[in-house]
């Protein structure tokens with residue numbers, strides 16, 4: 001009897017894909033802030049995306065992207081997704097991502113961020129599907145004197161003191177210990193992109209508060225290298241296309257900036273009144289137990305690997321793109 005060719009399932013994320021090696025990309029956590037923006041950008045690039053969610057029913061039927069069911073704690077659901085959708089690559093963005101929530105519930109943080117990642121790796125390895133793991137600047141404790149000693153590089157020691165960072169370190173370690181070699185770890189910083197009602201990132205929560213007449217409280221003493229999600233996605237595509245496996249890269253934005261200045265720069269482009277912003281230091285908020293002072297990332301290694309094809313956008317150019325939608 002002749003074997004029937006398996007036709008991959010389609011969902012509403014699907015577009016006509018170009019004929020390149022990575023024309024179907026599965027995004028775990030695809031309805032989260034990063035995943036949502038990443039899928040939008042990939043689709044604008046003509047790539048078919050399969051966004052997954054542990055609770056697809058949570059999202060409105062009107063959402064542009066309807067997710068496929070996948071709980072990273074349920075290996076069978078991961079296997080089913082890979083078998084049904086036959087992706088060429090997976091971007092693993094599913095996570096228990098709120099640092100304060102991780103601090104309050106370390107068991108769940110460990111399960112989703114470490115065990116969940118192990119499960120996704122196991123299935124990716126079984127299918128020999130390249131996997132890009134999204135990690136974070138918060139694998140560092142933020143105490144380096146980055147102005148004198150340079151921004152954090154890939155060779156700096158991992159020393160997170162917060163639960164979220166520790167779980168992300170564990171997940172990275174597991175990935176590196178695999179015999180399956182087709183992995184890439186991309187550590188990014190405070191991500192920004194278009195807002196979406198159910199997964200708002202920075203600066204949207206501050207912008208939305210200002211627009212509705214509230215007074216958001218923002219830190220003056222927390223420094224990051226905010227990263228525009230389409231820049232991250234373009235870097236991922238280039239790394240995949242060049243089969244740049246087995247490497248860790250930092251993917252930060254061009255500037256080291258505090259949160260207040262970041263929102264003010266966005267406001268200057270969008271015409272938003274920022275007089276309502278209340279400024280404070282991290283120490284002013286005793287309940288903020290996940291204080292990390294400065295985790296500015298050096299992106300030099302990534303830039304060298306992808307030159308001359310990739311360069312992060314300046315903040316104002318990225319804000320302009322976001323506002324044009």
Ligand SMILES: NC(=O)c1ccc[n+]([C@@H]2O[C@H](COP(=O)([O-])OP(=O)(O)OC[C@H]3O[C@@H](n4cnc5c(N)ncnc54)[C@H](OP(=O)(O)O)[C@@H]3O)[C@@H](O)[C@H]2O)c1
Pocket residue numbers: 028029030031032033034035052053054055056070071072073092093094095096097098112116134135136137187188189190191192199201
């Ligand atoms: N946002 C940032 O500034 C930033 C910076 C650096 C690194 N990162 C990393 O980037 C990735 C994405 O972050 P994000 O900001 O987009 O976070 P997010 O908005 O919280 O998205 C993560 C998604 O993971 C999904 N998820 C949670 N538990 C799951 C489970 N058991 N099974 C399957 N999916 C599950 C959730 O969607 P469902 O409820 O639909 O399942 C959630 O929306 C994370 O790995 C994070 O560590 C983020």
